[in-house]
Amino acid sequence: MISAQDFCDLLTDRGFTFASGVPCSHFGGPIALLSDQPGRYVPAPNEGSALAVAAGAALGGHRAYVMLQNSGLGNLVNPLTSLVMTYQLPVLTFTSLRGWPDPTTDEPQHEVMGPATPGLLDSLGAPRHLLSAHDGVAEFATVLERAERDLAAQRAPFVLVERGAIGKATAASAPHEVGLPASEAIRIVTDSAPDAAVVATTGFTGRDTHAVADAPGTFYMQGSMGHAASIGLGVALTRPERTVVVLDGDGALLMHLGALSMIGGAAPANLVHVVLDNRVHESTGGQATTSATTSFPDLALAAGYASGAVCADEEAVRAAMGRAQAAPGPHLVSVRTLPRTGTIPPRATNALSTPEIRDRFQRDLRR
Template structure:
């Protein structure tokens, strides 16, 4: 293992002064370390944005690198192939290896991408190297030497990072936030909409929903980060008689913010989109999102939602959900939530298979 500080410093010594990315817990250390130094790290909403920001930095003459979870390769393949490779912009990308080498030891949403990651990069002709958990600075330096040759040849190499290959960084002091516990917010919403179909976004939110309010009408969308509201839109359009509640995260909502405009355009009367906004990617270690400078209610209204409001306490949230149920949507409710304390509940897929989640959701939707 190499420390987070060594990882960043070795890259900085080689002139890599700019980084961007979307968090994976594998990169929690470097992101935390870089975030203490203004201008070193650009938190991107999705992996394609991260690569494009790095490409712009390279166009501007800087050396830049990107960090991401391999589940986000799909978001990055388009700017990789059509921007970075087409214009031969030299970017170094670090991707984690969730679901590899043994997919069975990871969550089900990594089972396809884990064993496919190397092959996907091979298929587009991207050079790649694997940094193993047991590797130290010497091996990291060898990999960077090889990657530097690729960059000099105007190719865009990848370093695939096994779990435990990079250390964590010291915890940072943060301001004391205000808001609701996410489990309380979830209970208020689900108690107020007992007959709704509920789509829960990936990460801790799905785990909280499973712990607080499991029921057949819940769809735990592990993976597919940022697509909960689009999935909810599809369900809402297919079943206009059913209230559909989407429990989203701020990081996830930002990842595919264009979904707001699609929802505004389709304007399903039966959709209530709730964003649990803790201003961090809590599920991957608490890295900041950019929701602090983004008003979800203003964005939703501008995108065509019928109503949108923000709340930071239980009564206001209950009233907002009751109002949303009583009038045609789509509605957006943005709830300021607190970082979780205590143990995080187990994943739905510890108890239910993805098939089982789908089947009972569909049965509930069809009323049998």
């Protein structure tokens, strides 16, 4: 293992002064350190945007690198192949190896992409290097030397990072916020719409939902971050007689904001889009999102939603949910929530397989 400080320092010493990425717990240390240095790190909404930002920095004359989770490589492929490779831009990408080499040691959503990661990069002609958990500073320096030779040859190198290869660092404390505990907000929302079909986004939201409001009519997402609203739209359009509640997160929604316009254009009368906004990517270590400068209700209204509201207490959430179910939608309810404390509940797939989640959800929709 190398320390987060050594990771950042070795890259800085080699002239890499600009970074972007999407949070992964493997890179929590470097992201925490870089985020305390203005201008050094851009938190991107998704992996493709992170690579494009780094490509822009490269065009601007800076040496840039990207940090991301291999589960998001699919979001990266288009700008990788049609931008970075096509224009031969010198961008270095660090990718965590979730679900590799043994997918059974990680969460279910990594079962496919974990083993496929090396072969996928090979199929694209992207050179890859490995930073192992037992590697030290000298080995990392050697990896960087090899990657720099790839960059000099106008190729797009990847460094695949094993779990535990990079140490942690303490992020700056977030300012005190008002709001509800996330589990309490979920309980209030589901109590306010007891007959709704529910789509719960990946990460801690799904875990809390399973702990406090499990029901056959709940679809728990494993992975596919950013697509809860789109899944909910598909359910709402095919089951117009049923209220559909999407339990989304601020970081997840920011990944694919275009879904708001798609939903506004389709105008499903039965969709209630609830965003639990705690301003951090909590399941990857608490890295800040950019929701503090974003108004989700205003975005939703501009995209064609019927209404948008911000809530910070139980009374406001219940009132907003009542209004949303009393008038044709789609509606967006943004709930201010607090960072979680204490023990995090287990994921739904500890009790149910993904096919079981699918089957009971479909049975409930047919009732």
